Amino acid sequence: MKIGKLWKKGSRILAIFKHRFSSEELIQIFVTCSFPIHVWAIPNMFRDVPSWLLHLTRSELVGAVSYTLTFMLVESIFVFACILLLGLLIPKRWIGPSIVPFCFVLLIELSLLAIAIQYLTLKYVLYRRLLVVAAILLAIVVAFAVSRIQKLNNIFVAIIKRLTVLTFLYIFVDIVALVVVFTRIL
Amino acid sequence: MKPTINRRGFLKLASLIPFTSPILSASNPEFEEQRTNADTPNVIIIVFDAFSAHDASLYGFNRETTPNLLRFAEHATVFHRHYSAGNFTTPGTSSLLTGTYPWTHRAINHYGTLLDAYNDRNVFSEFGGGDYTRIGFTHNFFASLILDHLKANLDEFILPNEVALIDYNLADNIFPWDYSIASQSETFYFKKPDRLSDSLFLFPILWSIREKINNLLIDRLEGNFPKGIPGDHDVLYPLEDTIDWIMEQLRRWSQPFLAYLHMMPPHDPYRPRKDFIDLYLDGWQPPSKPDHFFGDFPNRQHILDGHRIFYDQFIAYVDAEFGRLHDYLQETGVFDNSIVILTSDHGEMFERKIWQHTTPTLFQPIIRVPLLISTPGQTSRQDVRTTTCSVDVLPTLLHLTKRQIPSWVEGTVLPPYTPQNQPPDRSIFAVEAKSNPKIGPLRKATVAMIKGEFKLIYYRGYQGYDDVYELYNLEQDPDELENLYSTQSSIALALKNELLAKIEEKDAPFIQSDSD
Numbered sequence: 001m002k003i004g005k006l007w008k009k010g011s012r013i014l015a016i017f018k019h020r021f022s023s024e025e026l027i028q029i030f031v032t033c034s035f036p037i038h039v040w041a042i043p044n045m046f047r048d049v050p051s052w053l054l055h056l057t058r059s060e061l062v063g064a065v066s067y068t069l070t071f072m073l074v075e076s077i078f079v080f081a082c083i084l085l086l087g088l089l090i091p092k093r094w095i096g097p098s099i100v101p102f103c104f105v106l107l108i109e110l111s112l113l114a115i116a117i118q119y120l121t122l123k124y125v126l127y128r129r130l131l132v133v134a135a136i137l138l139a140i141v142v143a144f145a146v147s148r149i150q151k152l153n154n155i156f157v158a159i160i161k162r163l164t165v166l167t168f169l170y171i172f173v174d175i176v177a178l179v180v181v182f183t184r185i186l
Numbered sequence: 187m188k189p190t191i192n193r194r195g196f197l198k199l200a201s202l203i204p205f206t207s208p209i210l211s212a213s214n215p216e217f218e219e220q221r222t223n224a225d226t227p228n229v230i231i232i233v234f235d236a237f238s239a240h241d242a243s244l245y246g247f248n249r250e251t252t253p254n255l256l257r258f259a260e261h262a263t264v265f266h267r268h269y270s271a272g273n274f275t276t277p278g279t280s281s282l283l284t285g286t287y288p289w290t291h292r293a294i295n296h297y298g299t300l301l302d303a304y305n306d307r308n309v310f311s312e313f314g315g316g317d318y319t320r321i322g323f324t325h326n327f328f329a330s331l332i333l334d335h336l337k338a339n340l341d342e343f344i345l346p347n348e349v350a351l352i353d354y355n356l357a358d359n360i361f362p363w364d365y366s367i368a369s370q371s372e373t374f375y376f377k378k379p380d381r382l383s384d385s386l387f388l389f390p391i392l393w394s395i396r397e398k399i400n401n402l403l404i405d406r407l408e409g410n411f412p413k414g415i416p417g418d419h420d421v422l423y424p425l426e427d428t429i430d431w432i433m434e435q436l437r438r439w440s441q442p443f444l445a446y447l448h449m450m451p452p453h454d455p456y457r458p459r460k461d462f463i464d465l466y467l468d469g470w471q472p473p474s475k476p477d478h479f480f481g482d483f484p485n486r487q488h489i490l491d492g493h494r495i496f497y498d499q500f501i502a503y504v505d506a507e508f509g510r511l512h513d514y515l516q517e518t519g520v521f522d523n524s525i526v527i528l529t530s531d532h533g534e535m536f537e538r539k540i541w542q543h544t545t546p547t548l549f550q551p552i553i554r555v556p557l558l559i560s561t562p563g564q565t566s567r568q569d570v571r572t573t574t575c576s577v578d579v580l581p582t583l584l585h586l587t588k589r590q591i592p593s594w595v596e597g598t599v600l601p602p603y604t605p606q607n608q609p610p611d612r613s614i615f616a617v618e619a620k621s622n623p624k625i626g627p628l629r630k631a632t633v634a635m636i637k638g639e640f641k642l643i644y645y646r647g648y649q650g651y652d653d654v655y656e657l658y659n660l661e662q663d664p665d666e667l668e669n670l671y672s673t674q675s676s677i678a679l680a681l682k683n684e685l686l687a688k689i690e691e692k693d694a695p696f697i698q699s700d701s702d
Contacts, residue, residue, distance in 0.1 A: 036386060037385075037386050037387065040384070040386040041375070041384040041385065041386065044382060044383075044384040045374070045375075045384055048374050048384075051295070051296065051297075052297075052370075053623070054295045054298075054621070054622070054623050054624060055294075055295040055297065055298040055299070055623075055624040056367075060366075060367055063364070063367040063368075063371075064367050064370055064371045064374075065371075067367065067368055067371030067372070067375075068371050068374065068375050068384060071371070071372070071375045071376070071384070071385065072384075075385060075386070075387060075388050078387075078388065079387055110387065111386055111387075114386050114387055114389070114390050115382075115386070117390045118382050118383060118389065118390065119382070184364045184367070185361055185363050185364050185368075
């Protein structure tokens with residue numbers, strides 16, 4: 001009963017976005033959000049696994065990996081929600097049909113910015129601000145380019161379509177991990 | 187009418203006296219309390235993390251860092267050659283709690299925990315049986331992983347968020363039932379200190395929010411902590427709050443209790459209160475020591491000297507707060523019915539191009555830690571100069587509370603509390619093996635053996651430094667400046683043989699499991 005109500009509420013919320021995005025676009029945006037998060041986090045996680053192997057049992061190791069994958073899923077949903085919110089706030093005519101390629105480029109760019117922040121500027125506030133300003137300027141330029149150059153637009157859409165299968169594999173593993181986490185804490 | 191009693195009547199009444207005694211005593215609550223206190227004193231173990239005995243004026247350091255420890259020492263036993271069995275929190279804390287060496291309990295890795303067998307072989311399990319309320323509290327994340335594994339034997343397991351000004355950890359709040367694994371994954375995902383985080387977007391966002399909140403909190407505390415509020419990456423806790431909290435809990439905990447209270451200061455980052463930050467700008471320089479092959483600090487010694495000033499200021503702050511607690515314990519009479527222990531899990535180092543304690547080395551500043559024990563009603567100071575180790579604390583507590591010492595304990599009862607003195611040639615050990623698998627023989631490790639005046643350090647399995655030994659005479663050369671390994675070959679050989687035999691003995695169960 002409760003699940004049914006939640007589903008209805010969720011559908012209502014999604015309906016708000018459906019005026020702005022098609023179902024296919026929603027999936028593609030989620031793929032766009034999820035892909036860089038996983039591509040960054042999974043190799044990083046595997047870098048930690050040897051140190052975990054030193055002291056964790058097999059079941060503890062499965063638990064540790066499951067939590068990490070669950071955090072990836074949560075982060076993907078968080079970024080997806082932020083992008084959707086941004087999509088609602090920006091007038092539709094500004095971006096038009098180029099929303100998916102725009103998101104893709106924006107997220108790749110944000111990813112590079114986040115990596116740069118991690119590498120270089122955690123402790124130097126001045127440089128971090130400069131980077132953020134530079135990223136915003138670049139985002140405006142890229143948004144303009146993507147919305148005006150159809151060929152560029154098509155290239156990005158083609159890339160996202162190819163990434164969909166791989167990303168859904170990630171999501172499937174994340175959901176399995178979420179089940180493992182629930183099993184551990186319940 | 188004059189009461190009369192004949193001889194037979196007198197004897198009948200006298201024979202009833204043994205039966206009436208318990209009834210009388212049970213009906214007198216004051217007596218009951220006194221009896222209980224005498225048999226079962228409270229036990230308070232206070233651990234200040236990363237507190238090197240080398241920077242405590244109590245032990246002869248030339249900066250006046252610990253005047254309040256000196257006050258405590260006036261009615262306590264002071265151990266001058268006390269060593270932690272490990273050089274960072276995980277092994278150091280585990281040895282203190284289990285009375286066994288790291289090569290036995292195997293909490294040797296970063297984020298490591300004890301072998302399952304020690305979940306029921308530790309200070310809390312030994313004080314089980316219903317008469318003691320057992321409390322475990324720590325600020326330290328690594329120590330909280332150890333306590334989490336022992337929580338079945340704890341009546342209260344208090345996570346850092348209980349006393350923190352702010353706690354950024356998710357696991358404390360969302361996954362307390364699966365704290366150990368959840369918190370490790372969380373740490374790796376969101377906030378690896380000084381390393382790339384797994385989280386691409388949330389990490390920079392959360393980090394920025396955290397910086398803003400921290401700055402607000404510093405402002406709120408009216409500039410009392412200009413270098414930042416004491417804490418680590420995830421939890422902030424002015425020591426004042428923790429000491430106040432302890433005082434409050436001491437009134438609440440039902441007696442008798444065993445309380446393990448592990449506080450993070452003076453561990454890095456060194457953030458003393460503002461009234462301590464002008465101390466020790468005295469230009470003093472420690473004796474010059476040669477660089478060590480594991481030294482990786484990029485700057486010159488004077489930078490390390492600067493860090494040491496901050497560390498000493500932080501110790502002075504810790505000492506002042508301990509002084510407050512000391513006064514409270516004295517005023518409320520807690521010292522009269524409690525065993526109070528003050529010690530540390532490991533030390534800290536500022537020499538040989540080594541900073542702090544995350545190093546494969548086992549030099550004196552890293553493993554020599556304070557130990558002070560005050561027994562109920564003790565009124566005078568006693569000094570013990572025998573070599574002792576953190577593994578000795580558990581058997582000593584069991585001895586003082588008239589409990590049986592189990593056979594798996596590797597330490598012995600400390601010298602002043604047992605009628606027979608320890609053998610003068612007793613060897614004690616410190617083990618560093620954070621890169622070695624938990625289950626497996628020691629293939630990459632550093633082991634120090636201290637026996638009499640000599641200390642042998644053995645480096646095994648490090649690339650370029652396999653089977654390397656250092657030998658020091660601590661009596662003649664307390665700063666460990668002259669490696670005697672090649673010049674005192676007969677002593678070196680005897681110590682080496684003993685150490686290797688001990689390692690072989692301790693490795694045996696793991697070689698068996700390795701081959702299985």
